[in-house]
Amino acid sequence: MPKDRSEKVRVTIDGRSIDAEKGKSILEVARECGIEIPSLCYHPGLESFGACRLCVVEITKPGWEGWKKLVTSCLYPVEEELIIDTRSEEVRENRSVVLDLLLARVPESDVIRQLAAEYGIHDTSYTKREDADTCIMCTICVRVCDAIGANAIATLSRGPDKYVDVPDKDACIGCLACALSCPTNAIPFEEFVNGKRKIWGREFDLVYDEISHEPIGTPEQIDHFAEKSGLPKEYFLKSDKVRKKETAVTFARVQF
Amino acid sequence: MSAALSFKNPEALLAYAEKVKKYRQQRTMEIRVCAGPGCIARGGREIFSAIKATIEKNKKELKKKNLEVGVKFEAKCTGCHGLCEAGPVVTFEPSKLFYSKVKIKDAEEIVEKTVLNDEIIKRLLFKSCDSRGGDLIKKYTDIRFYALQTKVALRNVGVVDPSNLDDFIAEDGFKAFVKALTEMSPDDVIEEIEKSGLRGRGGAGFSTGKKWRSAKRVKQDRVWIICNGDEGDPGAFMDRAIMEGDPYSVIEGLLIGAYALGATDGFIYVRHEYPLAVKHLQMAINTLEKAGLLGKNILGTGMTFNLKISRGGGAFVCGESSALMRSLEGKVGEPRAKYIRSVEKGLLDQPTVLNNVETFTCVPAIIDKGSSWFASIGPKSSTGTKAFSLVGKVKNTGLVEVPMGRTLREIIFDIGGGIIDDRPFKAVQTGGPSGGCLPVDKLDLPVDFDTLSRAGAMMGSGGMIVMDDRTCMVDIADYFIRFLIGESCGKCVPCREGLRQVHELLDRIIRGDGELDDLKKIDRLCHTMEVASLCALGKSAPYPVTSTIKYFRDEYMAHIEEKKCPAGVCKSLVKYDINKDCIGCLICKKQCPVDAISGENKKLHVIDQDKCIVCGICYEVCPVDTVDIISGGEIVNRRELEVVNP
Numbered sequence: 001m002p003k004d005r006s007e008k009v010r011v012t013i014d015g016r017s018i019d020a021e022k023g024k025s026i027l028e029v030a031r032e033c034g035i036e037i038p039s040l041c042y043h044p045g046l047e048s049f050g051a052c053r054l055c056v057v058e059i060t061k062p063g064w065e066g067w068k069k070l071v072t073s074c075l076y077p078v079e080e081e082l083i084i085d086t087r088s089e090e091v092r093e094n095r096s097v098v099l100d101l102l103l104a105r106v107p108e109s110d111v112i113r114q115l116a117a118e119y120g121i122h123d124t125s126y127t128k129r130e131d132a133d134t135c136i137m138c139t140i141c142v143r144v145c146d147a148i149g150a151n152a153i154a155t156l157s158r159g160p161d162k163y164v165d166v167p168d169k170d171a172c173i174g175c176l177a178c179a180l181s182c183p184t185n186a187i188p189f190e191e192f193v194n195g196k197r198k199i200w201g202r203e204f205d206l207v208y209d210e211i212s213h214e215p216i217g218t219p220e221q222i223d224h225f226a227e228k229s230g231l232p233k234e235y236f237l238k239s240d241k242v243r244k245k246e247t248a249v250t251f252a253r254v255q256f
Numbered sequence: 257m258s259a260a261l262s263f264k265n266p267e268a269l270l271a272y273a274e275k276v277k278k279y280r281q282q283r284t285m286e287i288r289v290c291a292g293p294g295c296i297a298r299g300g301r302e303i304f305s306a307i308k309a310t311i312e313k314n315k316k317e318l319k320k321k322n323l324e325v326g327v328k329f330e331a332k333c334t335g336c337h338g339l340c341e342a343g344p345v346v347t348f349e350p351s352k353l354f355y356s357k358v359k360i361k362d363a364e365e366i367v368e369k370t371v372l373n374d375e376i377i378k379r380l381l382f383k384s385c386d387s388r389g390g391d392l393i394k395k396y397t398d399i400r401f402y403a404l405q406t407k408v409a410l411r412n413v414g415v416v417d418p419s420n421l422d423d424f425i426a427e428d429g430f431k432a433f434v435k436a437l438t439e440m441s442p443d444d445v446i447e448e449i450e451k452s453g454l455r456g457r458g459g460a461g462f463s464t465g466k467k468w469r470s471a472k473r474v475k476q477d478r479v480w481i482i483c484n485g486d487e488g489d490p491g492a493f494m495d496r497a498i499m500e501g502d503p504y505s506v507i508e509g510l511l512i513g514a515y516a517l518g519a520t521d522g523f524i525y526v527r528h529e530y531p532l533a534v535k536h537l538q539m540a541i542n543t544l545e546k547a548g549l550l551g552k553n554i555l556g557t558g559m560t561f562n563l564k565i566s567r568g569g570g571a572f573v574c575g576e577s578s579a580l581m582r583s584l585e586g587k588v589g590e591p592r593a594k595y596i597r598s599v600e601k602g603l604l605d606q607p608t609v610l611n612n613v614e615t616f617t618c619v620p621a622i623i624d625k626g627s628s629w630f631a632s633i634g635p636k637s638s639t640g641t642k643a644f645s646l647v648g649k650v651k652n653t654g655l656v657e658v659p660m661g662r663t664l665r666e667i668i669f670d671i672g673g674g675i676i677d678d679r680p681f682k683a684v685q686t687g688g689p690s691g692g693c694l695p696v697d698k699l700d701l702p703v704d705f706d707t708l709s710r711a712g713a714m715m716g717s718g719g720m721i722v723m724d725d726r727t728c729m730v731d732i733a734d735y736f737i738r739f740l741i742g743e744s745c746g747k748c749v750p751c752r753e754g755l756r757q758v759h760e761l762l763d764r765i766i767r768g769d770g771e772l773d774d775l776k777k778i779d780r781l782c783h784t785m786e787v788a789s790l791c792a793l794g795k796s797a798p799y800p801v802t803s804t805i806k807y808f809r810d811e812y813m814a815h816i817e818e819k820k821c822p823a824g825v826c827k828s829l830v831k832y833d834i835n836k837d838c839i840g841c842l843i844c845k846k847q848c849p850v851d852a853i854s855g856e857n858k859k860l861h862v863i864d865q866d867k868c869i870v871c872g873i874c875y876e877v878c879p880v881d882t883v884d885i886i887s888g889g890e891i892v893n894r895r896e897l898e899v900v901n902p
Contacts, residue, residue, distance in 0.1 A: 051749065126777075155588065
């Protein structure tokens with residue numbers, strides 16, 4: 001076992017005493033211990049954003065004389081002596097209002113309907129948005145696209161009118177990372193319509209593996225990944241299945 | 257004096273200041289033409305040009321009267337004089353003569369009569385709005401609006417020509433900076449600011465000295481200093497007046513801050529809608545770079561400070577510190593959670609001190625006159641003075657500065673002169689869209705950071721909107737919510753979705769479709785917005801709603817239960833009717849845009865309710881006030897006028 005050199009802080013989550021790694025957020029620490037905190041805009045591969053406000057928890061400290069504070073667990077770093085309540089009445093109340101608001105925004109989203117039902121909300125108490133899609137403006141798509149380096153997706157306008165779009169269609173590489181990481185499946189795409197992929201109103205050709213004839217991705221996507229990673233383009237021209245098979249053959253050769 | 261100034265050391269600057277002051281002692285008369293935003297709109301600049309042209313024409317005459325132009329006599333264009341209601345304003349020094357509502361055609365008469373012959377033009381004198389009656393007032397020091405003010409942040413606004421460095425130096429400009437540089441250590445400066453009790457004038461009221469000290473404690477090579485000039489509250493123009501009218505004081509404050517913090521780079525973030533502020537600040541920066549007061553080796557001391565202006569993109573939320581810094585970095589101006597403070601990790605994740613324009617302007621005054629002088633003004637917990645923009649249904653609209661701790665009544669009734677047409681006072685909205693509305697029984701509250709917060713309003717940046725009995729509080733709450741809908745960045749759910757739903761609920765009440773349950777829904781929503789929003793904009797967004805529900809609940813109830821708008825504002829709940837006292841003058845009939853009024857000369861006129869669009873023009877134009885506003889079956893425009901003027 002490698003020795004754990006990271007600095008630890010002692011926190012209490014829902015009555016459980018936990019040695020947490022300093023620098024981590026409350027959300028990360030809680031999930032590592034199997035304590036579930038709901039979230040929508042959090043993505044483990046991206047910097048915390050703090051927009052959905054669903055992961056709120058209540059914190060206090062022994063010196064605070066009973067004073068409590070509602071914080072966003074995905075952003076708040078664990079501190080020594082922190083006492084965290086992930087299920088208090090105040091936490092549930094604010095999560096309920098947030099879910100009720102989201103349900104009014106995206107009444108057709110199954111994900112939000114299910115989450116809201118867990119908080120006893122079956123129909124929104126507010127005015128439903130007309131012609132609603134299922135986008136909740138968590139901006140995971142924008143941030144994933146930025147992390148990949150294509151930087152094609154952006155938020156436009158502001159306030160309640162804010163929306164997500166691809167302002168420059170040519171910047172999109174058709175990699176599907178946005179659509180596949182969307183928590184509410186709000187980004188529609190189509191595959192294999194006449195051998196093409198359709199997303200963000202644009203049609204992409206698909207590259208197929210020469211051996212297995214499986215689709216790998218779009219030419220733009222392959223070029224982009226090859227350039228970003230510095231690996232030879234050939235590496236990206238194989239499907240996962242073919243690559244696994246080749247690896248197995250290599251290992252077989254090494255063993256015997 | 258010479259245009260290309262350059263100071264090699266602090267002594268050279270002080271010596272030059274002496275020279276300028278001595279030269280200016282010969283001056284026996286000065287005309288100051290106001291070029292604040294209000295006066296410019298009414299032709300202030302053109303008036304100045306006309307006066308200049310007339311002076312040029314009468315140069316010989318003036319010399320004969322011992323008023324040699326440029327030596328004994330000068331006319332200049334200054335920043336805002338404050339009393340916007342009386343604009344365009346022209347004042348005279350040292351006589352303190354005050355001319356109001358000046359027109360371009362008055363220019364010649366002013367020079368010929370007042371300058372050359374000491375003759376006062378009576379029609380240009382200010383008429384007092386004191387209840388005692390319309391006395392003509394000659395000196396501005398005798399006008400209550402001015403007499404009751406104490407100017408610290410606005411000390412040079414309306415006094416100096418903002419484009420003239422000599423003018424600023426003659427008013428002891430850079431004296432405080434030289435004092436800090438030559439007599440004080442950086443820590444001395446921070447201690448002095450901390451002892452003065454100066455709290456941030458931008459809204460939150462955090463101790464400036466403490467902020468500087470915490471930034472200094474962070475072990476980092478670089479610290480940034482930023483001036484927040486993104487003043488966006490509706491009806492607020494204090495920072496605008498300072499940046500436009502006294503840019504050098506803002507920069508001197510930044511220089512002292514940079515010296516104290518060891519900052520080598522700074523920004524002034526100015527909102528897009530203030531082009532004149534940008535122009536004047538840029539002129540000042542250019543002049544100071546040449547003069548050896550900005551850039552490398554300032555006054556030969558080795559200090560480096562580069563100052564740049566950054567223009568905001570027109571987003572209200574960019575006045576919020578973390579959004580402002582994102583915007584400066586070239587990213588989308590969205591706030592981020594502040595569990596790590598910007599004094600530790602701000603611009604480019606480096607320690608950053610961000611202060612408001614007014615705060616920086618107070619700094620040189622504190623260094624010059626000492627922290628105990630500043631601390632002696634106002635109550636202990638909120639020291640110094642505060643500038644307010646007094647707008648709405650108040651007689652003397654304009655820019656005022658008073659010691660902290662003055663009551664709302666003093667500001668609105670003594671300085672502001674009371675309510676227009678002496679109607680009843682209903683509420684005052686302080687702190688912009690994030691503030692709250694305070695009713696008549698809160699008029700005697702002292703205005704300081706803590707008292708206003710406790711009352712459910714806030715000091716904010718200093719906007720003060722006065723409302724009379726014809727203002728509907730539900731409508732006002734909805735106005736601020738609509739403003740915030742347009743300005744919310746849309747990042748977090750409680751603010752983005754919450755504002756939309758609060759507006760929907762208020763709109764239902766305004767339309768007469770409100771139910772009692774809606775008030776409960778609003779309460780619940782407002783609570784979540786307050787505790788769960790990401791930044792201060794969202795957290796304080798419900799205040800206009802919660803404060804009006806708290807203090808004007810009966811008005812909400814009237815809308816909901818009686819379907820009545822007591823102020824006669826909400827169109828769906830109001831109709832107009834002409835009563836039997838109508839003299840049949842046909843004026844309303846002619847003015848009605850939809851021909852809804854019938855009637856003949858000298859006969860009673862009638863409004864066709866099916867055609868009427870409730871625009872209120874008939875009510876405004878009726879010469880004998882026979883148009884009634886009816887809501888909930890009652891006439892609502894003819895209640896007793898009990899004036900709450902002391």
